[in-house]
Amino acid sequence: MDLFSRSWTALRTAVAELPDEDFARPSGCTGWLVRDLVCHLVIDAQDVLITLVTPAETEPTRDAVTYWDVAGTPPTGDDPLDALVVRLAAAYEEPRLLKFHLDDVGSAAGRAAELADPSLRVGTRDEVLTTGDYLSAYVLEWTLHHLDLIAHLPDMAEPPVEGLARSREMLEKIAGTVFPASFSDKDALLVGTGRRAPTDAEKTELGELATALPFVLG
Numbered sequence: 001m002d003l004f005s006r007s008w009t010a011l012r013t014a015v016a017e018l019p020d021e022d023f024a025r026p027s028g029c030t031g032w033l034v035r036d037l038v039c040h041l042v043i044d045a046q047d048v049l050i051t052l053v054t055p056a057e058t059e060p061t062r063d064a065v066t067y068w069d070v071a072g073t074p075p076t077g078d079d080p081l082d083a084l085v086v087r088l089a090a091a092y093e094e095p096r097l098l099k100f101h102l103d104d105v106g107s108a109a110g111r112a113a114e115l116a117d118p119s120l121r122v123g124t125r126d127e128v129l130t131t132g133d134y135l136s137a138y139v140l141e142w143t144l145h146h147l148d149l150i151a152h153l154p155d156m157a158e159p160p161v162e163g164l165a166r167s168r169e170m171l172e173k174i175a176g177t178v179f180p181a182s183f184s185d186k187d188a189l190l191v192g193t194g195r196r197a198p199t200d201a202e203k204t205e206l207g208e209l210a211t212a213l214p215f216v217l218g
Contacts, residue, residue, distance in 0.1 A: 001114070001116070001136075003162055004135040004139055004142070006163065007142040007160060008109070010146065011145065012041075012107075013157075014150065014157060015041070018153075020096075022153060023035040026151070028148030029145075029148050032086065032148075033089070034153075038098050038102055039098060040085050041106070041145060042102050045106045045108070048109040048113065049108060051124040052112045052116055054124065055120065055123070056121040056122055060121060060133070062128070062133070063133045064132075064170065067134070068140070069218050070217060070218075072214070113135055116135070118130060136166075136170075139167060140166075140167045140170050140171070142159070143159045143189070144167065147195065151195070164185035164186055165185050168189060171193070171217075174215060175192065177212070179209070180205040182205060191213065191214075192213065192215055193214055194213065194215075194216055198213070
């Protein structure tokens with residue numbers, strides 16, 4: 001849960017420090033500008049708040065790893081929900097309004113996570129998880145979206161190294177495989193989830209694993 005807080009705080013801090021002009025730059029999410037990604041983070045924060053106050057009485061059906069569904073086709077940006085996020089983001093008109101909303105809702109989500117009992121069970125997406133597993137799953141969400149945020153902003157701070165390492169570990173468990181040791185945590189995440197194509201040298205190192213990529217998480 002501490003890693004959830006550190007990853008989430010780092011991501012919100014990165015958004016808060018963005019100059020207004022960077023909101024119109026592309027993000028690492030296909031079809032989304034940075035402003036669209038920030039709008040998605042507002043929705044993510046709302047989802048965290050909703051889930052943390054949705055108790056469940058039944059046994060957990062998923063954990064931090066099995067929470068994720070895996071597809072083999074990267075998103076195109078044409079999904080109706082993706083398109084809705086673009087329209088919502090445009091409605092803010094000014095970056096400061098998006099920043100304010102993310103700070104407002106995001107801070108509340110962060111406080112709720114710190115106060116949550118990790119052993120309690122919550123319901124989301126018609127599944128049941130412990131709060132600890134749910135928040136652990138979101139370390140991967142925050143880390144990947146932090147990489148998406150700075151994909152075309154090389155001067156911005158990267159996600160916490162602990163979050164990168166934990167996210168790589170989770171991705172390898174989700175995929176049921178291990179990335180070559182020569183891959184940095186960041187590169188394993190970017191290549192593994194299809195956020196960038198592997199170089200020829202990386203394909204050689206990946207071997208048969210290269211044919212299984214990407215692991216698209218949802």
